[in-house]
Amino acid sequence: MAFIYIVSIKSADPFWRKPLEAGIQKTFGIETRFVTDWRIDLPKTYDSARGQYNSSGILLQLIEAPPADAVKILGVAQADLFIPILTFVFGEAQLDGIGSVVSLHRLNNKYYGLPENQMLQTERLVKEAIHELGHTFGLVHCTYPACVLNKSTYVEDIDQKSQEFCKECRQDLEIMLKGLRFGKTIR
Amino acid sequence: MRPSDIGILVVDDEASVRDALGKWFKFDGYRVDMAADANAALRKLQDNPWDIVFLDIKMPGMDGLELQRRIKQIDKNIITIMITAFASVDTSIQALKEGAFDYIVKPVDPDDMSHLIRNALEQRRLLSENIQLRRQIEEISFPDEIVGESPALKKVMEKVVTVAQTDSTVMVRGESGTGKELVARAIHSNSNRRYFPIITINCGAYTEGLLESELFGHEKGAYTGALYRRRGKLEMADKGTVFLDEIGNIGVKMQMDLLRVIETRQFTRLGGDKLIDVDFRIICATNKDLEAAVRDGSLREDLYYRLNVFSIVIPPLRERKSDIALLSRSFVNKYAQSMNKNVADLTPETLEMLMRYDWPGNVRELRNVIERAMVGARGNMIEVKDLSFPFTPVNGEDPGDQDSLEDMEKIHIKRILERTGGNIAQAAGILKISRLTLYNKIEKYQLKK
Numbered sequence: 124m125a126f127i128y129i130v131s132i133k134s135a136d137p138f139w140r141k142p143l144e145a146g147i148q149k150t151f152g153i154e155t156r157f158v159t160d161w162r163i164d165l166p167k168t169y170d171s172a173r174g175q176y177n178s179s180g181i182l183l184q185l186i187e188a189p190p191a192d193a194v195k196i197l198g199v200a201q202a203d204l205f206i207p208i209l210t211f212v213f214g215e216a217q218l219d220g221i222g223s224v225v226s227l228h229r230l231n232n233k234y235y236g237l238p239e240n241q242m243l244q245t246e247r248l249v250k251e252a253i254h255e256l257g258h259t260f261g262l263v264h265c266t267y268p269a270c271v272l273n274k275s276t277y278v279e280d281i282d283q284k285s286q287e288f289c290k291e292c293r294q295d296l297e298i299m300l301k302g303l304r305f306g307k308t309i310r
Numbered sequence: 311m312r313p314s315d316i317g318i319l320v321v322d323d324e325a326s327v328r329d330a331l332g333k334w335f336k337f338d339g340y341r342v343d344m345a346a347d348a349n350a351a352l353r354k355l356q357d358n359p360w361d362i363v364f365l366d367i368k369m370p371g372m373d374g375l376e377l378q379r380r381i382k383q384i385d386k387n388i389i390t391i392m393i394t395a396f397a398s399v400d401t402s403i404q405a406l407k408e409g410a411f412d413y414i415v416k417p418v419d420p421d422d423m424s425h426l427i428r429n430a431l432e433q434r435r436l437l438s439e440n441i442q443l444r445r446q447i448e449e450i451s452f453p454d455e456i457v458g459e460s461p462a463l464k465k466v467m468e469k470v471v472t473v474a475q476t477d478s479t480v481m482v483r484g485e486s487g488t489g490k491e492l493v494a495r496a497i498h499s500n501s502n503r504r505y506f507p508i509i510t511i512n513c514g515a516y517t518e519g520l521l522e523s524e525l526f527g528h529e530k531g532a533y534t535g536a537l538y539r540r541r542g543k544l545e546m547a548d549k550g551t552v553f554l555d556e557i558g559n560i561g562v563k564m565q566m567d568l569l570r571v572i573e574t575r576q577f578t579r580l581g582g583d584k585l586i587d588v589d590f591r592i593i594c595a596t597n598k599d600l601e602a603a604v605r606d607g608s609l610r611e612d613l614y615y616r617l618n619v620f621s622i623v624i625p626p627l628r629e630r631k632s633d634i635a636l637l638s639r640s641f642v643n644k645y646a647q648s649m650n651k652n653v654a655d656l657t658p659e660t661l662e663m664l665m666r667y668d669w670p671g672n673v674r675e676l677r678n679v680i681e682r683a684m685v686g687a688r689g690n691m692i693e694v695k696d697l698s699f700p701f702t703p704v705n706g707e708d709p710g711d712q713d714s715l716e717d718m719e720k721i722h723i724k725r726i727l728e729r730t731g732g733n734i735a736q737a738a739g740i741l742k743i744s745r746l747t748l749y750n751k752i753e754k755y756q757l758k759k
Contacts, residue, residue, distance in 0.1 A: 173417075179330065206330035208393075210417045218336055263313070263339035274338065276421035 125194040126156040127256065130185060132200040135159050139227075139245040143199070146249035146286060151256065152300065153194060161185070165202065178204035178215040178224055186222035194303065195259050197252055198224035213275060214251050219261035225251045229278060247278065250286045257288065260299040265292050313339035316431065317359060320344045321351040321377065322366040322393060327416065331364060331393075334423070348372035348380070355384055356530060356538055361434050362389045362427075367401050367413075375405055382409050384538075387437050389430045442507050456492050457640045458633030462625040466493065469622045474500035479572075481557075481617055482595040484624030487674030490595035491555060493624060497593055498551040506550030509543045514556035518564055523580055526567075532581025544577060547590045557617060558598030558609065569613045592617065627669040627676060634664050637673060641680040642692065649684055656692040663694055720755040723748070727757065 127147055131137055136159075144155045168180030185198045204212050204226040213230070216223035230247040232240045253271050265272035270289035275281045288296055318335045320342065322328040328344045335342045343358070345351035347369055354360075363381055367374040378390050392405045392413035402413045411430050414423070456467070473480055474497045482490040491510065498508040516524055523532075527542030544552060560568065571577045572592065576585045594617050603609035627634065638656055646653045656664075660683075669675055683696040723741065730736040738748045751757075 179326070205417065206334070207324070207326040208331045208334070208414075208416055208418060209423065210419045212420065215333075216337075218333070258337060264337055274424065276419075276424050 124154065125192050127151065127153050128190065128193045128196045129155050129157050129252075130161040130163075130196060130198045131157065131159045132161070132163050132181070132198055132202070133165065134199075134201060137199075138241050139199075139248050142245050143249055143252060147197070147252060147256065150253050150286070150288075151296075156192075161198075163198070165200075170205070173205060174203070175205040175211065176200070176202040178206055178212055178226070181224050182215055182217070182222050185224060186217070186220070189221055193221065195256055196222045197256060198222070199248070199252070200224060200226050201228060202226060203228040213278075213281070214255040216255040216258035218258050218263070220259055223252075223255035223259050225255055230281070235278070243282075246286070247281045250281055250284065251275075253286055253288075257292070257296065260296055262292055262295055262299075265289055267291075311435070314341055316361050316434075317341045317343075319351065319354055319360045319363045321346075321348065321363060321369070321374070323347060323369045324366070327366070327393070335427075338427075348374075348377040351377060352380060355381060355388075359385075359539060359541075360388055362391065362411075362430050364391050364393055367392050367394045367405065375401065375408065378405060378408060378410060387434070387441070389434050391426065391430060456489060456496060457637050458630060459636060460630035460632045462630045463633060466622060466624055467496075469620075470496050471500060473497060473620050473622070475502070476620075477501075477591050479591070479617055479619040480593045481600075481619070481621045482593065482624065483621060484595075484597060485626045485670075485672055486597050487672035488624040488626060489673055490597075490624060491553065493622060494551075494553045494593040494595060498553075498591075501551070501591070503550050503591055507547055508551040508553055509547040510553045510555060511543050512555045513564075514559035518561040521560065521564055522567065526577050526579055528580035529582040532579070536581070539579070542577075542579065544571065544588050544590065545586060548588050549590070551591045551593055554592060554594040556596060557594040558596040558600055558603055562608075562610075565610045565613050569610065569616060572613075572616050627672045631665055634669075634676065635661055637676060638664055638680055641677050642684065645681055645684040651684060651687065652690050653684060653687050653692060654690050657694070659694050660692050660697065663697065716755075719751070720757070723751055723755065724757055727752075 129140075129143060129147070131140070140157060144157060147153075147155050163181060163184050165176060165181070168177045168184075169175075170177060181198060181200060181202075181204070185196050189196055204215065204224070206212055206215065211229060212226070214223065214225035225248065227244065227248060228234060230244050230251065232238060232243065250271055254275075257272050262272055264274040265288075267273060267289040268283060269285045269287075270292055271284055271286050272288060272292050273280070273284045275284070287293075318340050320328050320331045320335075321344075322331070323346055325346070328346065332342045332344045343354055345354050348371060351363070351365075355363075365374040365377055369377075372380075374392055378392070381388055381390060386409070389411045390405075390409065392402060392410050393416060394402060394413055395416050405413055411433060412426060414426065418426075456463075458464075470493060480494075480497060482493050484490050494510075495508060498504060511521075511524060513521060523540075523542070525542050525544050527540050527545055528536050530536060530539045567577075571588075575589060576587055578585055600609055600614055600618070604611050604614050638661065642653055642656060645651070664676070664679075671678075679697060680692070682698050683692045686698070687693075687696045723737075726737045726740050730740070734745055734748055738745045741748065743751075
């Protein structure tokens with residue numbers, strides 16, 4: 124049995140846990156394992172000049188020693204993430220790799236001066252998690268606006284798209300999943 | 311164009327920036343590579359074609375500005391975007407003056423980056439389209455030559471319309487100067503491939519090796535002087551039409567290669583091993599007797615059948631003399647505009663003279679005669695004296711005045727000998743008879759002085 128590990132960074136019992144696990148299981152057909160005790164050294168990834176956390180640094184720690192039954196690992200952080208060339212990122216993943224990370228920071232309406240809306244934030248999280256996990260299956264951005272793999276540079280873009288893959292991306296994903304099932308990773 | 315067709319090269323000495331930017335583009339499906347300094351970048355520029363290059367302005371050794379100058383020497387159409395840590399206005403303005411598309415100050419908003427790439431690709435697309443269109447315009451020679459109302463020409467145009475909507479290979483046949491390329495272009499521009507290029511390859515203009523390189527392209531180092539990878543014309547014609555002019559002039563090896571491409575729609579560049587898929591329609595043209603070439607073994611029979619799926623024969627001008635007046639007037643209008651001359655028409659005598667001539671050089675010859683006449687014309691009509699007719703029938707020897715076939719033959723041979731200055735080999739070539747036969751006929755008609 125193999126799992127998609129969901130690593131909650133600095134949050135023991137988050138409100139988004141169940142919808143996220145359900146969304147991932149439904150989309151990928153793979154069981155999830157929720158963990159909160161993963162050793163992540165967040166201060167190590169902090170950039171004081173920017174007041175943000177380097178997502179690549181977090182990703183590296185997530186994939187450092189993956190459990191034997193982990194087919195994919197998804198980190199969920201509260202922190203505001205960046206990569207050196209960009210002002211921020213909603214998430215980051217290894218293309219055709221094992222690890223990915225998403226940030227809740229800019230998915231929260233409060234960040235934009237609006238009243239908090241946990242349901243909307245969770246919806247956005249599920250979409251971004253599926254999006255980043257899609258990359259770990261080797262899928263690249265899709266130009267179809269409703270596809271979950273459509274690139275989002277603003278939070279509004281996330282709200283516009285669905286949490287489903289379009290027909291073509293779904294076909295590509297199924298090929299990758301089939302490869303996994305027949306491979307040695309999932310037994 | 312698919313993202314995987316677009317190559318982005320990131321040049322930055324800072325690994326974290328380089329990797330982050332490279333990864334960002336990989337997620338969009340682009341072909342991405344990275345270089346840590348200018349020398350590594352130049353090597354990669356020689357190895358592969360790139361559409362967009364991101365350049366850090368400040369790098370140890372050769373800086374971004376100097377690297378940009380080198381890149382523009384290699385290919386001035388590569389889009390360059392400068393990366394800078396500070397809003398250094400002077401350097402950025404200098405970079406823009408020297409041809410940079412834009413510059414970014416780290417860190418960039420993801421949305422701005424997306425817009426930047428979108429605009430850069432649009433710029434690249436427009437540049438390629440512009441080059442392509444220029445090439446097409448240069449290649450479109452006198453489209454107004456397909457003029458006429460004769461039944462013979464109408465039949466040709468009907469065939470063009472019929473075949474244009476199919477994807478069949480077309481063989482356009484006709485004497486030199488009849489407008490075979492124009493017919494090929496008419497087929498292409500009425501077909502579903504009209505929004506893609508039509509690429510012309512004059513098979514007779516290249517040696518076998520050069521034709522191979524021209525058609526299939528080559529990898530860097532495929533032969534001495536192949537400093538860069540070059541796309542072949544077949545690759546450029548993807549989704550469009552390939553017009554193979556003078557198809558009867560290709561060598562045996564090329565025939566084999568061409569046959570393989572037609573059958574598989576795949577080929578490899580010279581010196582390469584990667585199979586490239588292409589989707590194109592073939593239109594070819596010839597003024598040769600291909601059936602005779604098949605019989606004497608100089609043209610492969612299988613290639614002949616592959617190419618001769620649908621045949622269009624363009625009649626020579628002498629067989630559609632009723633079009634001469636219309637054609638002549640259309641050339642007069644065309645040159646009156648381009649030469650800014652107030653010439654409106656041809657006199658009836660001039661037209662009559664044009665009608666009496668047989669036009670061995672066909673429409674091309676007529677066009678040249680009118681062009682020359684337009685240069686010399688002083689009034690608003692082209693008169694007989696404006697024509698610098700090189701082959702005016704000699705007084706008393708007008709073929710129209712003769713009755714027998716022998717008389718006609720004698721006059722014709724005499725005229726050709728005069729044209730070639732008495733060169734027997736050349737005259738025999740034009741008359742399509744052997745030198746021995748020509749000698750016999752000269753003897754027979756006592757044409758020898």
